[in-house]
Amino acid sequence: MKTSGWKILCVVLLLYTAVAGLLLDVPRLNIVNETIRALYFHVPMWFGMVFLFSMSLWHAIRYLRNPSIETDIHSFEYATVGLVFGVLGIITGMIWANYTWGSPWHGDPKQNSAAIALLVYLAYFILRGSLSNDEQRAKLSAVYNVFAFVAMIPLLFIIPRMTSSMHPGNGGNPGFNAYDLDSKMRLVFYPAVIGWILLGYWIASLRIRLKLAEEKLNELEHEKNS
Amino acid sequence: MNFILALLQKEFSLELKRKSVIAGLGLYLVSMVFIIYFSFALRQNLITPLVWSALFWITILFVAINTVAKSFIGEKRGLEIYFYSIASPLMILFSKMIYNFVLCLILSLTGYFLFILLLNNPVNDHLTFLLTLLLTSLGFATSLTLLSGIASKANNSNILMAVLSFPVVISVLLVAIKVTKNCMDDLDPSVSYRPLLTLLAIDALVSAVSFILFPFTWKN
Numbered sequence: 001m002k003t004s005g006w007k008i009l010c011v012v013l014l015l016y017t018a019v020a021g022l023l024l025d026v027p028r029l030n031i032v033n034e035t036i037r038a039l040y041f042h043v044p045m046w047f048g049m050v051f052l053f054s055m056s057l058w059h060a061i062r063y064l065r066n067p068s069i070e071t072d073i074h075s076f077e078y079a080t081v082g083l084v085f086g087v088l089g090i091i092t093g094m095i096w097a098n099y100t101w102g103s104p105w106h107g108d109p110k111q112n113s114a115a116i117a118l119l120v121y122l123a124y125f126i127l128r129g130s131l132s133n134d135e136q137r138a139k140l141s142a143v144y145n146v147f148a149f150v151a152m153i154p155l156l157f158i159i160p161r162m163t164s165s166m167h168p169g170n171g172g173n174p175g176f177n178a179y180d181l182d183s184k185m186r187l188v189f190y191p192a193v194i195g196w197i198l199l200g201y202w203i204a205s206l207r208i209r210l211k212l213a214e215e216k217l218n219e220l221e222h223e224k225n226s
Numbered sequence: 227m228n229f230i231l232a233l234l235q236k237e238f239s240l241e242l243k244r245k246s247v248i249a250g251l252g253l254y255l256v257s258m259v260f261i262i263y264f265s266f267a268l269r270q271n272l273i274t275p276l277v278w279s280a281l282f283w284i285t286i287l288f289v290a291i292n293t294v295a296k297s298f299i300g301e302k303r304g305l306e307i308y309f310y311s312i313a314s315p316l317m318i319l320f321s322k323m324i325y326n327f328v329l330c331l332i333l334s335l336t337g338y339f340l341f342i343l344l345l346n347n348p349v350n351d352h353l354t355f356l357l358t359l360l361l362t363s364l365g366f367a368t369s370l371t372l373l374s375g376i377a378s379k380a381n382n383s384n385i386l387m388a389v390l391s392f393p394v395v396i397s398v399l400l401v402a403i404k405v406t407k408n409c410m411d412d413l414d415p416s417v418s419y420r421p422l423l424t425l426l427a428i429d430a431l432v433s434a435v436s437f438i439l440f441p442f443t444w445k446n
Contacts, residue, residue, distance in 0.1 A: 123390050126389055143443050154424070
């Protein structure tokens, strides 16, 4: 059996993240304290989500340029796994906020835009569910995928910069900034990001293979019957 | 260009022919404002500027979604094929967008008038507020027209329209609410220039993407 190197890398990086992320020393900051370790698990979720949604977008564009069932399946499965990452990101963020801000949902601009970003993709799934014609479903959902992604750009990257927020790393970069990321944390943070992205890619690729196999089976059965 | 004008003329004359649709939309708006008016009864003092702004934008949002939704959803199947044979999809989208923009603008101005009439008017900076109404109408028209085209292909198109449009128009609404608050607090108009410019940029972005994507929904 052939095992790709990146799968081993993914497992190693995630094991390293889990062990080092929980055991290594972290800087003591007021209020945040030990919860700063959420950086290794919460922030990579968003990196993973953005990566997976971008892959979904890329395959949607590919579909529009050259329609095929394969690219549609790719686009759909990346969006599915991306949504799972987004939900996990929101949940981990809520756990973190419960300890540092005092309540899980604080109405912070970043929480709100994250929730809206998830709503976009939920709408995408509803759109897919309500179209019965396969070809039409693939085409229209690809169009909506591209449209929603572009419409989210101001929401995720412009408006958060115009409003104040309590989220770490505010004022300029909405992710994180230099002071809560000292060099020791970087040693865990970057591997964690890579590890989680690889995991997302791995899950998505498995799902895609499964779907493609199902598609093939259907085709064979269809041939047999006809 | 002449062709777009002809299409626009067709949209308007069709609209004037079936007056029930536009009258329905107007009545929808009036009913919504009336429900708000009744639910606050005579306790007008409860309508603080922030409540006013929330109610106003919710009303405008729902009216706009219903207005733009009918641009493709109401059309007959045969008509679509006819248009396909005589015009390019971009011309059709462009004429629909302009038409929806005018309609949204009229309805939001009417809504503003009704809010002043039945509730109160906490807006101090009228000029900036009217500019905001103009730009949000443009935003609604540009972003929702394409979605109406998508939703019209599905069975439960009316529900789908609301679900699909919410995430897309929310950035327009957020900026609009921000500017509305500036107008109510009587801040200097120059404070609102930046958000208004953002609104214009969003409009431009969304309409550019609509023009790129619309031909894909059209060919079938």
